[in-house]
Amino acid sequence: xxxxxxxxNRAPKVVDVARLAGVSTATVSRVLNDPEKVSQNTRxxxxxxxxxxxxxxxxxxxxxxxxxTRSILALVPNLSNPFxxxxxxxxxxxxxAEDYSLLVTDSGDAPLxxxxxxxxxxxxxxxxxxxxxxxxxxxxxxxxxxxxxxxxIVFACEWVNDVNCPSVRADNVGGVATLVDHLWENxxxxxxxxxxxxxxxxxxxxxxxxxxxxxxxxxxxxxPWILQxxxxxxxxxxxAEAISAMSDRPTAWICxxxxxxxxxxxxxxxxxxxxxxxxxxxxxxxxxxxxVFNPPLTTIHQPRNKMGxxxxxxxxxxxxxxxxxxxxxxLPVQLVNRESTGPAPR
Amino acid sequence: xxxxxxxxNRAPKVVDVARLAGVSTATVSRVLNDPEKVSQNTRxxxxxxxxxxxxxxxxxxxxxxxxxTRSILALVPNLSNPFxxxxxxxxxxxxxAEDYSLLVTDSGDAPLxxxxxxxxxxxxxxxxxxxxxxxxxxxxxxxxxxxxxxxxIVFACEWVNDVNCPSVRADNVGGVATLVDHLWENxxxxxxxxxxxxxxxxxxxxxxxxxxxxxxxxxxxxxPWILQxxxxxxxxxxxAEAISAMSDRPTAWICxxxxxxxxxxxxxxxxxxxxxxxxxxxxxxxxxxxxVFNPPLTTIHQPRNKMGxxxxxxxxxxxxxxxxxxxxxxLPVQLVNRESTGPAPR
DNA sequence: TGTTTTGTTGTAATCGATTACAAAATGGTA
DNA sequence: TACCATTTTGTAATCGATTACAACAAAACA
Numbered sequence: 001x002x003x004x005x006x007x008x009n010r011a012p013k014v015v016d017v018a019r020l021a022g023v024s025t026a027t028v029s030r031v032l033n034d035p036e037k038v039s040q041n042t043r044x045x046x047x048x049x050x051x052x053x054x055x056x057x058x059x060x061x062x063x064x065x066x067x068x069t070r071s072i073l074a075l076v077p078n079l080s081n082p083f084x085x086x087x088x089x090x091x092x093x094x095x096x097a098e099d100y101s102l103l104v105t106d107s108g109d110a111p112l113x114x115x116x117x118x119x120x121x122x123x124x125x126x127x128x129x130x131x132x133x134x135x136x137x138x139x140x141x142x143x144x145x146x147x148x149x150x151x152x153i154v155f156a157c158e159w160v161n162d163v164n165c166p167s168v169r170a171d172n173v174g175g176v177a178t179l180v181d182h183l184w185e186n187x188x189x190x191x192x193x194x195x196x197x198x199x200x201x202x203x204x205x206x207x208x209x210x211x212x213x214x215x216x217x218x219x220x221x222x223x224p225w226i227l228q229x230x231x232x233x234x235x236x237x238x239x240a241e242a243i244s245a246m247s248d249r250p251t252a253w254i255c256x257x258x259x260x261x262x263x264x265x266x267x268x269x270x271x272x273x274x275x276x277x278x279x280x281x282x283x284x285x286x287x288x289x290x291x292v293f294n295p296p297l298t299t300i301h302q303p304r305n306k307m308g309x310x311x312x313x314x315x316x317x318x319x320x321x322x323x324x325x326x327x328x329x330x331l332p333v334q335l336v337n338r339e340s341t342g343p344a345p346r
Numbered sequence: 347x348x349x350x351x352x353x354x355n356r357a358p359k360v361v362d363v364a365r366l367a368g369v370s371t372a373t374v375s376r377v378l379n380d381p382e383k384v385s386q387n388t389r390x391x392x393x394x395x396x397x398x399x400x401x402x403x404x405x406x407x408x409x410x411x412x413x414x415t416r417s418i419l420a421l422v423p424n425l426s427n428p429f430x431x432x433x434x435x436x437x438x439x440x441x442x443a444e445d446y447s448l449l450v451t452d453s454g455d456a457p458l459x460x461x462x463x464x465x466x467x468x469x470x471x472x473x474x475x476x477x478x479x480x481x482x483x484x485x486x487x488x489x490x491x492x493x494x495x496x497x498x499i500v501f502a503c504e505w506v507n508d509v510n511c512p513s514v515r516a517d518n519v520g521g522v523a524t525l526v527d528h529l530w531e532n533x534x535x536x537x538x539x540x541x542x543x544x545x546x547x548x549x550x551x552x553x554x555x556x557x558x559x560x561x562x563x564x565x566x567x568x569x570p571w572i573l574q575x576x577x578x579x580x581x582x583x584x585x586a587e588a589i590s591a592m593s594d595r596p597t598a599w600i601c602x603x604x605x606x607x608x609x610x611x612x613x614x615x616x617x618x619x620x621x622x623x624x625x626x627x628x629x630x631x632x633x634x635x636x637x638v639f640n641p642p643l644t645t646i647h648q649p650r651n652k653m654g655x656x657x658x659x660x661x662x663x664x665x666x667x668x669x670x671x672x673x674x675x676x677l678p679v680q681l682v683n684r685e686s687t688g689p690a691p692r
Numbered sequence: 693t694g695t696t697t698t699g700t701t702g703t704a705a706t707c708g709a710t711t712a713c714a715a716a717a718t719g720g721t722a
Numbered sequence: 723t724a725c726c727a728t729t730t731t732g733t734a735a736t737c738g739a740t741t742a743c744a745a746c747a748a749a750a751c752a
Contacts, residue, residue, distance in 0.1 A: 011468075013708055013709080014708070014709060014710090015708085023731075023732085024731065024732045024733075025708090025709080025710085025732090025733095026710080026711070026731070026732060026733080026734095027730085027731060027732075028709095029709065029710055029711080030710095030711095030730095030731090032709095033710080037729090037730080038730075038731085039729080039730060039731090042730080042731080056465070056468040056470070057708090057709075058410070058470055058707085058708050058709065059409075059470050059471055059709095060406055060409035060410040060413075060415070060470065060707080060708080060709090061410050061707070061708035061709040061710085061737090062708080062709055062710075063405075063406035063409070063410075063709095063737095064404070064406040064407050064409075064410050064707090064708085064709075064710095064736095064737050064738065064739085065708080065709050065710045065711085065736075065737050066709085066710065066737085067406075067737070069406070071449070071471075078435070079431050079432075079434050079435035079438060080428070080431050080432040080435040080650075080651075081431070082426070082428035082431065084431070085425050085426050085427070085428065085430070085431035085434075086425075086426040088425050088431075088450070089424070089425035089426045089452055092425060092450060092451065092452045093452060093454070096451070101449055101451070101471060102449065102450050102451075103417070103447055103448065103449055103450075104434070104438060104448050104449075104450050105438065105442070105447070105448075106434075106435055106438045106439060108439065119402075122357075122402040124402070124404055124405050124406065125405055125417070125447060233634065233635075233637070233638055259634075262635065262638040263638060265638075266637075266638040266640075269640075288579065288605075289579075289608065289635045289639075291579065291612075292579055292608040292609060292611075292612040292639075293635075293638075293639065293640070294612075294615075294639070294640035304426075359738060359739080360738070360739060360740090361738085361739095369701075369702085370701065370702045370703075371702090371703095371738090371739080371740085372701070372702060372703080372704095372740080372741070373700085373701060373702075374739095375739065375740055375741080376700095376701090376740095376741090379740080383699090383700080384700075384701085385699080385700060385701090388700080388701080403738090403739075404737085404738050404739065405739095406737080406738080406739090407707090407737070407738035407739040407740085408738080408739055408740075409707095409739095410706095410707050410708065410709085410737090410738080410739075410740095411706075411707050411738080411739050411740045411741085412707085412739085412740070413707075
């Protein structure tokens with residue numbers, strides 16, 4: 001019977017394996033990295049020696065020599081946001097499957113400065129960067145890219161305009177249009193929108209899609225019916241206050257996130273405006289809680305795990321030189337029709 | 347005026363800095379790691395050279411030489427769970443402040459095998475491990491610890507019993523007792539509990555605390571009133587079905603997590619049992635959504651960020667040899683009294 | 693002034709894997 | 723058998739920082 005890795009005092013290295021297998025370190029290394037380059041016999045001998053010694057590669061040494069780290073750094077605006085953690089989850093699994101690991105940095109809701117980003121990149125802790133933060137200005141980002149021309153970067157979910165990086169995102173335009181259509185079919189003709197922060201691409205893209213679709217259908221919206229805020233519950237509540245003070249208001253509200261919708265509905269209800277009887281409210285994201293919220297929220301489902309997965313694929317292909325720098329992956333979304341929307345009041 | 351780092355084709359190394367400053371590489375390294383060991387003059391010269399060359403340390407080389415990585419690996423059962431991401435957030439910030447970075451591994455809700463854990467640890471990618479997963483069996487964990495006696499490990503939030511590692515957790519017993527007391531004061535005398543998975547420490551600790559406190563007060567609970575499940579919304583819904591089929595049931599329910607409570611309330615409502623008029627329901631965790639849920643959820647607030655922060659401190663101290671291996675940090679919790687609980691129906 | 697102590701700096705070995713290049717073994721063919 | 727092509731293996735340099743040790747200089751002391 002084969003012995004379990006014997007308790008050595010020192011961690012075994014390639015030389016130990018090589019000695020035991022009666023080959024050179026080069027051969028051991030080859031067995032581990034390019035098995036086909038080695039004859040079957042020696043390969044088996046080496047693998048046996050690896051098992052017997054309990055050898056585990058020293059990453060630092062390999063990283064130094066190969067000038068790579070087999071890890072990817074994700075830049076997240078706010079880790080405590082469940083939306084991001086879902087994407088990270090998909091990301092992490094896809095990376096792990098390829099023997100890459102995931103480093104996470106929380107930029108703390110304040111967009112990173114170019115200098116901070118340079119430092120993160122130059123730290124040489126990662127082979128690539130996945131940016132989940134769309135609040136970075138185009139100029140700042142261009143600077144970072146210019147300073148680090150060889151650093152593979154992929155955007156996931158959010159992105160920065162006019163930057164030459166692969167990007168993975170949901171079909172935001174289609175999603176918003178679907179919501180408008182859904183409300184339109186329910187007889188609504190006057191539409192309002194609660195945006196995220198104006199500094200964020202998603203906010204503006206969704207707002208524009210909203211305005212476009214409403215006008216295509218011939219519906220009505222007005223500037224004061226488009227409220228700005230953040231993607232948070234609190235922003236939704238604040239919007240509710242503003243709305244309840246309006247003398248003349250839309251019957252249908254589309255929110256830029258589910259959290260906004262929660263706050264909005266909560267606030268409207270408190271103000272005596274019943275959802276969906278007096279006003280319909282739709283969200284965006286389909287986070288887990290939408291289902292048990294009262295009323296269950298009509299929203300757009302984003303394939304979060306898939307987005308993480310695709311982002312992982314893209315960055316790996318970029319690292320391997322197979323990905324087109326300008327590739328934009330737009331993943332389809334789906335309307336989830338629940339009970340926060342209904343027929344327009346007459 | 348000082349030039350910005352000039353665009354070299356090759357990343358500058360210590361030798362480049364040394365040459366420019368007219369000193370040896372040893373001196374450069376000393377300036378960067380032990381500034382006091384170097385005279386003021388040379389120190390300034392070196393720092394100037396660092397700035398001029400735009401030198402950034404190569405971590406792989408340093409890691410190899412010092413046999414450390416300045417990064418910490420967090421083992422998370424499920425990244426998409428908002429509860430964990432909040433802790434990670436606190437963790438990441440505290441680590442970053444000390445120039446450590448955070449690696450994340452999602453064990454995918456299936457507890458890791460000892461072998462998988464060994465591999466993660468031995469990969470030498472991290473100087474320490476923060477375990478957020480309490481579903482690992484005591485035997486498995488003991489094995490891992492025996493195999494890696496020198497690896498600093500800290501538990502956060504969840505933990506494994508009878509293991510000699512620092513642990514950071516909320517006051518689960520106190521929290522549950524507070525909930526029971528709160529319901530008791532509202533006139534409830536018959537109590538039920540919806541647990542998490544039995545394999546999880548938190549589940550059993552909370553369940554035991556529940557049983558203990560109810561009996562201390564002289565209240566009533568029975569085995570069939572203690573339902574098992576997972577920490578999920580779905581489990582709460584399933585519990586609601588079971589409950590609505592009971593002929594004789596408690597008036598007060600304490601759930602092991604907010605998510606369970608959401609599912610439970612949603613299910614009870616659907617079954618025609620009104621919360622809080624017909625039954626009171628309390629959660630545990632105080633996740634963000636509790637506030638806008640309808641009815642707003644009475645729950646126990648856990649200091650999630652603080653837990654992450656404390657876990658970071660503990661692991662750093664452990665790495666530096668200052669932390670007591672058996673230290674248990676129990677952070678205080680708070681009752682958040684909202685509207686899902688009320689007077690017992692008569 | 694000579695001797696010791698203290699403080700500062702440099703030389704060169706070292707961490708552990710990968711890989712260019714060369715050498716050896718193998719197989720195929722005339 | 724001799725020759726060439728191909729496959730397999732080994733030798734030793736290399737990645738870039740840290741640090742033990744030694745050397746030197748400056749300060750303190752007798």
